[in-house]
Amino acid sequence: MTIYDIADLAKVSPSTVSRALNQPGRVSAATEARIRAAAEKLDFHVNPMARALPTGRTNTIALVVADITNPVVFGIVRGAERAAAKAGYTLVISESQESGAVEAATVARIAPAVDGIVLATTRLTDSDLAKLARRKKLVMINRAAEGIRSVEPTIRTGAAELLSHLVALGHEAVAFLSGPRDSWTSARRWEALLVEARQLGVSIFEIGPNSPTIDGGKAAFDRVSASPATAVIAFNDLLAIGLIQVARDRGVRIPSELSVAGFDDIFGAEFMVPSLTTVRVDLAAAGEQAIDILLAEIGVYKEVPELEELVSTLVVRDSTGPKVGP
Amino acid sequence: MTIYDIADLAKVSPSTVSRALNQPGRVSAATEARIRAAAEKLDFHVNPMARALPTGRTNTIALVVADITNPVVFGIVRGAERAAAKAGYTLVISESQESGAVEAATVARIAPAVDGIVLATTRLTDSDLAKLARRKKLVMINRAAEGIRSVEPTIRTGAAELLSHLVALGHEAVAFLSGPRDSWTSARRWEALLVEARQLGVSIFEIGPNSPTIDGGKAAFDRVSASPATAVIAFNDLLAIGLIQVARDRGVRIPSELSVAGFDDIFGAEFMVPSLTTVRVDLAAAGEQAIDILLAEIGVYKEVPELEELVSTLVVRDSTGPKVGP
DNA sequence: CTGAAAGCGCTTACAG
């Protein structure tokens, strides 16, 4: 079924069919009605590939995430879906897996088929990003690069609250379980914690890099227990969960012997034992903002909608407690 | 950058460029090298929309899921990604949200842009499915319909193990917390449990329908505690988790006062308190099989690869225990 | 308000 079939049935030219279906008002009410009826009757669906060729518009945007099973991604997807749907855009989600190389390939493959891309958890290098940005509208979440728009929730607020919380509990030496070496987010969190630690006069040190997974957290246990830390802040909740799991296996009580906190407040953080103290960001809002910015860049919106600052906040649960003196 | 630019640079016709890039061997080695060099130099990327028009092939398949934050979806996505990548196909994931109406719209929008569709957790009606199957290659997971290929992990094995487990613990009255009224999966699980219960001589009854969420589980608590059940099997882990949460709030001890089990073995089931007894299916394998079948239908594979039967198995954890006499 | 025509970037018989 093509517009030619409709044209035949409605006794008009294909151009008129195209106008009737896309530019309401550019065609007389009577013919439009006739055309719509014909389209309905033939169960016509416009071919988006064919439409994209002359217009250069696909009406689709891509959300590229490293790992769709990473709970951090949920909120982003949720918000992105909402914002895209509101604008009548189709959102396709694409997974880039771990490596930057795979991500580059994924993005290269998907780029020509979409009007713009949101990189949610990118591991691309700055130079890859710059090259990509030249070819396609781009917005990033939790990553900054020269000349590319991005959404970066403030981590300072949550980091400050978390550290104050630990200090109030009497902790004097805190370990930061960092993420992968090339994780931009991990680096930002570490920086924020460093600044706050200095202000609060608590000593802090890094243990890492670590794979940002439960297994990564498990693998870090020995280094943690060998260290002077009485409290650990993991780069993300997954790491924290892994750490807590081995701790339990090894008979280390949490939080009485070791306090553990994470970042992200992922699904499950609330139900595990002990429930996890963590820093939360409104990721759905981040996803939504990223799409809105992208749509504005594409020209769907006249101007970027007013964006509220995204702050992070502490969620205190049971995995942090008073330091017990030696 | 188009093949015309490459043709200019390499001093050949566009047709030759197309051949060189797509049909290795159909062009002399020398010209092919020249063309590839030119393509490289111009940073050429074939326009998939333009390619799709004459060929009718998009090299893309869609995976439609109801809710991407549903942990059940992860494994499916994981496996589907793997299978699609192996065939050089791009997989786009699309969320249909709750309602069948939204799903129908989503599918209609995405269908023309892909070569085939895998419906992972569909709520479409049989008639919608039949109509869609006429327009597009279709494979479903956990849903059966006349004339449409599907992947259906066997739930019988896991259901039998679970019920035997409960009977061995002394339970005599079991409640099934069902899912939404139109959930095909919930209906299948209930049927399997009914059959097994009859064989084992344990009484079982349904409490539902319920929203297949944590909140749904919470909302079901009053009906559960009013019932004669000493053990509850929830349609899915989310429901089970919600139920356990309220139970804890109300001072009902699990499993000593009430045993609770779920289905799916989602992320977090292992970490909650108490950890959740559940029935697990290899969902990644299901996702992989669905894609392989679809690719075979599309003609990418000569024949459907041999598919092993997907069975379900019981994972015993701490949320089920001996029945305590009144 | 409507139609004829050109063009979007590619592929693929058809010739040579």
Place this chain on the structure above:
DNA sequence: CTGAAAGCGCTTACAG
């Protein structure tokens, strides 16, 4: 092995 040509389904100036 290579080129010229037609065509995929749509959109959009350009005329009338």
